[in-house]
Amino acid sequence: MRIQDLPHPDPGVPDARSGPRFLWWLGRNQLSGQLTSLAWGLLHFVAVSAQPFCVGYAVQAVVDRSGARLALAGGLMALCGAATAVGDTFLHRAAVTNWITAAARVQQLLARKAARLGSALTRRVAAGEVVAVSTGDVEKIGWFVEAVSRFSAAALTVLLVCVGLVVYQPALGVVVAVGLPVVAFAALPLLPPATRRADVQREKAGRATELASDTVAGLRVLRGIGGEELFLDRYRRASQEVRQAAVRSARMWSLISAVQVLLPGLLLIAVVWYGVHLAREGRISVGELVTVYSSVMVLAYPLRHFEEIAMAYSFSRPSAKRAARVLSLERLTDAGGSRAADAPSGDLDDPATGLLAPAGLLTAVVCGDPDAAGRLAERLGGHASEEGPSVRLGGVPLDELPLDSARAAVLVQDKDPVLLSGSLRDLLDVPASGRVSAAAALRAAQCADVLDALAQGSLDADDPMDARITERGRSLSGGQRQRLALARSLLTDPEVLVLDEPTSAVDSHTEARIAEGVRDLRSGRTSVVFTSSPLLLDRADRVVLVHDGEVAAVGTHRDLLHEEPRYRAVVTREPDGEGEAGPGERHVGLRELEVLDVLEDLEEIEETA
Structure with missing residues (x-):
């Protein structure tokens, strides 16, 4: 699906039984986009991984003093370079499209659920959690979908390169084929503690955010009773707890990054040492040694996506769990009804x-x-x-x-x-019977001074109905907001x-x-x-x-x-x-x-x- 085709005509019915099931459902609904990114990813990573073979072929051509083979190697390297550029460009485009379309699908599902549940949603789930799911959590879920796009291509490329090296030079290819899985999955035992520390950090950050919101919302009352310093001290302590949790989480992720750097280096040292030993015995040529060495060097690039998918999953899993929790909520009654839609009247x-x-x-x-x-x-x-x-x-x-x-x-x-923010005319643009005019509703709700206040705040508006209302009417007093809401209901x-x-x-x-x-x-x-x-x-x-x-x-x-x-x-x-x-x-x-x-x-x- 293209970004210009958003929103989705029908976001579908999600599998909200758990976070992983929701991510799996989301991936299946992005199948065409995933296949597109897989195709471009394979072009990109295979072209990158083919460069060492071209280099080794060129080195061997120099050793053998073959100008034709050297020219052919140069042409192949130019072709690989062009394929690398084209593949990377369109891989990025397809992966980001998957991210945006997945995030849009989740947001549409959340909006549809909020519309169906109405006020029941905030009675069963905290309003702050709903906001967190529809903003930060949606981005993390989209990040995982985008990371899958790159990881699938990278994993398939690593497999193809291992098979190719085993066929090309069995003695060194077996070493690489055995060592690469170890390098790729060595960080897996570190993921559970890293995920737990990240969850603790997010939990503490959520509490600090709630405390900050409550403090700001009640600042006028707190100042009246002299309690603002007490709440500010509480927020300072909460923010320090967030900082400490973030440092502990960062230590674990830095350890994972270090492992991802150290192990490929050790594998490279082992390949070079064994390759030099084989070359001295005459069992492999110089060009084959250069090819295998360069392949291991280049494979460090797709291997980085193994770390990225691990991080993306660890961050998106709790986000998907929260999203699934909201999406699993259902009304106690059938929103479709069992009667005709004719509106009744009476007591x-x-x-x-x-x-x-x-x-x-x-x-x-x-x-x-x-x-x-x-x-x-x-x-x-x-x-x-x-x-x-x-x-x-x-x-x-x-x-x-x-x-x-x-x-x-x-x-x-x-x-x-x-x-809602917008003009007063927009605020009063609601479904109505037509028997009550906007002027009559405003007059009954005693909004004359509210209109004056809005007109003074919007000097460029000739008509008070075109005056701007700020977000949630924050520029108005509580009584003025109440009267405008009453006028809207009366209308x-x-x-x-x-x-x-x-x-x-x-x-x-x-x-x-x-x-x-x-x-x-x-x-x-x-x-x-x-x-x-x-x-x-x-x-x-x-x-x-x-x-x-x-x-x-x-x-x-x-x-x-x-x-x-x-x-x-x-x-x-x-x-x-x-x-x-x-x-x-x-x-x-x-x-x-x-x-x-x-x-x-x-x-x-x-x-x-």
Whole structure:
């Protein structure tokens, strides 16, 4: 396959049972490329290895004072030189093509798996590991595929040269044929410890990288509590451990390299000593001695690829193991579905918890455990990553629908939505019903100040919609990112919209206006909001309290604040209580209601103004 033909039309179904099986599967799928590189490699290495025979023939021609044979030797050497150049050029081209196409195949497989698993992927595999597999590990796997291209040609050339030397000069050829396998495979006993040391180094480097990422991500908080030096000391210690592990690994690999240099030298000394002995006895000619000597010298070049394939395999094996682990993950449900793709409508209910979201209403869900709330929000979208009965929409189990149909019917926005880099117009270019305009979605999410901030950061953009958003929206505050993500979700206008803590990073005044905006824009549509904010809860048509994985109470925010101690404990951040509300608890509830009334009065004053 040519590089310009990428991506692969179909990357195939990988054998992800183990790392070596995955590498074997990848090699079989690169068979045409491997054969191409083998052909060019044979041309290159055979031409290189034929040079000593030409040299020996030329030397013998000089000894015999044969000008014709000397001219023929010169012509053969020129031909070998041209073949060497052409073969090396196209071998490099074919080998690098194998590397790139193999890496592209793995990346396509990982991208397809990530798209199929969705949020379930990062719940089962750390996000950092996914990034490591799709970047550094992919390159190491590609390196092994490329090394196989060269090694196969080099190994076949060494075999052919050994056979040729035995036929050409049996006395010295046998010495070379016996010595070369020893030289080629002498480093094999050193590979297991070298691989273990390399694995330890990669493990320690991964830990140091995770620690650095966590430190950078939480630097603002660490500075606030004066803990940045503590974490920096931890990173210094981790980096020193990486350095020490790298030195230990390098020592082993340097020993392997030394063996690969020492043993060919000893073989060459043995061949020269024995060859001189045979020449003095008249059993071989000077030209034959020069030929065998030069062949051993030249064979050091293809023998280097034995060391390269060993290193490539030792580094790619753990990478392939990690890639196979990710690629072996499967959804608990069939993404193809067992029903027609027609999107249902009606009430959304979860048999596992008893949660019911009536059609056309805004339902707020209060859950004391944020992680449990996130898992429940994911369940409501169907095809969840955890086992359990399927959520039903209008009586139709979402798990029985095709995955894309379930996602079109129920859109779930988690608590940490991602903003892709690009223009605001690109961000809002999402599949939508067409009933909600971008302006209406931005207005409901209270994004006016966000548009101003983007316009100031993109002075060359005449239209705020053309303003650039940096990677993951890092130039924006947490609240601004949340509001843009909310606007994107509102724009899609799905049958059911599930929002997990959509306003956790905005101030109370903006939050109240967002609550009104969402309620108005989603009027007549089913919406479910996971939150503990009184401002959002007070605007909901009904509020559901989920406790210990089950619906514990249903009502309005004000009724539950008076009557349900567990609800009051979550919403007011007061200690939980199972008994009847005491005077202090009632006072907290009343104070909460007074705050809501004041905010409503302020909104009325603003609207009047």
